[in-house]
Amino acid sequence: MAEENDSKETAEGSDKKVGAVMVVGGGIGGMQASLDLADSGYKVYLVERGPSIGGVMAQLDKTFPTNDCAMCTLAPRMVDCGSHFNIEKLAYSEVEEVEGAAGRFVVRVRRKARYIDEDKCTGCGECVENCLVRNLAYLEPALLPEIDLDVSMRGKVDEILDRYDGGQEVLVPILQDISEEFNWLPADVLVRISQAKRIPIEHIVRIATFYKSFSLVPRGKHIITVCLGTACHVKGAGRILDRFERELDIKVGETTPDMQFTLQGVRCIGCCGLSPVITIGDDLYGKLNAADAVALLDRYKD
Ligand code: FES
Known part of the structure; x- marks a missing residue:
């Protein structure tokens, strides 16, 4: 109107x-x-x-x-x-x-009243995070529960933490290194990051759940990602995904019992010209049919 x-x-x-x-x-x-x-x-x-x-x-x-x-x-x-x-x-x-x-x-x-100075607001969302009316009081990292990391895991985590000076601004690279080291983000490790870097645990969990490349559950050694974006979908990505599910006997989002493969779907990898596209770990394969795709598994099986 x-x-x-x-x-x-x-x-x-x-x-x-x-x-x-x-x-x-x-x-x-x-x-x-x-x-x-x-x-x-x-x-x-x-x-x-x-x-x-x-x-x-x-x-x-x-x-x-x-x-x-x-x-x-x-x-x-x-x-x-x-x-x-x-x-x-x-x-x-x-x-x-x-x-x-x-x-x-x-x-x-x-x-209506917005309770902010619109000329100064940058939309960062910090005020929502720290609103004392809507949120529980901030929990100091020191009050978090004791964690139970074994010695070798704690050593690796601390070594990664020592690589970075600073707080929230270095969180993403720390999570990337942790993810690369363990292939997932264990809850106790997130608590350790919170305590060491004095970053609120809720902020760490929010970042860890925002990016698709991070996982809060254990993943297989090789992560198979089937693109289900529009270009890949019309070229038969659904058939490739079905074939992987049958071959590995798992559903999308699951990991094989021997922790070798995790199967996941994604919406557009950015290589639509090669559709249908899959990735296995860091390797990208395009213009595949279902049979060629599952044949690639032999290269990665231990
Ligand atoms: S839709 Fe699959 S790469 Fe873009």
Whole structure:
């Protein structure tokens, strides 16, 4: 829905583009309408009831019927709306009253309190993390339970920790090294990192669960990743995955009992020209059929 608040010139019939437009609703439709209008030279007020633009599409993984990535469609428009000099975003706001007629509307908008300084906020999320109203009190690393790491494991973990000076800023490289050493991230090791680097354990778990390359459960020596993105899907990635499941007698996400292979799926590895694509450890294989794919297992079996 869009309402115009044109200047006198427009109301009198001049075709010179002046005036302002209000777009109500910051979903994908509202954002696209705002961008089109702003590119045409209009000043646009984009009103959104929620705290951020994006709408329902931001909650979706894929769109129907093309199965395209929802965020890939949405994110560029969010960025454009955020930086367009002709668009003023009124998030966390609601239209209360509309008066006037076509060509001269007066709209009253209620802006809800955001409890932040919008000019200074960078969207880092630190305030949410440390909110004393919504969160339990911060748990000092020293109060975490005693951990039970055997001597050799503790030695390897401490050796990795000694490679990096600093706190949260070196967490990802530490987790990468731990993952490379043990092939997964044991819970006791995460507690050890928390105590040694004085990083809140909840922050470590959040990072460890965010990246697909980290695992909180033991994984096999060789990780088989079958790309199930659109390009690979249409070239038969599903058949390859089925064949691996039958050959290894495990389901996707599981590990063989001898801890040799872990099977996982991923959405696009970035080599769509080679589809269908799989990786085994650091090795990438493309343009495979199901029979060729399972034949590769012989190269990795002990
Ligand atoms: S869809 Fe498989 S590599 Fe892109």
